[in-house]
Amino acid sequence: MEKQTYSVGERVEKFCAKCGEERGHVVASVTKRGAISRVSCPQCGTRSSFKGGDATQRRASAKASAPYDQKRTYRAGQSLTHPTFGEGEVTAVIEQKIDVLFPDRMRRLIHARNQD
Ligand SMILES: [Zn+2]
Structure with a gap:
């Protein structure tokens, strides 16, 4: 029996009914045992319940995002890690x-801030 525990802010692959595709979701809440109970879709913002088995439960290279840097120029779909807010x-x-x-x-947040 697989024993995986998750924490809020991690990424999982899940099929989003609204977007109509499988994509990385952000774990929004977990149970006491560390199982995912709710996830949110970063694309459409839909929060949905997460039932074990309805997703591949692949841990999408967690915590690999680069730190947020307001001087960088971001594009939609990019991930970042904010020192206070966490993975986004x-x-x-x-x-x-x-x-x-x-x-x-x-x-x-601000981005593409000119350095002077
Ligand atoms: Zn979606």
């Missing part, structure tokens, strides 16, 4: 701002 995925780019989905909620 860029969902939208609005000029000098980016919307990043963190495990708890979406946050707007």
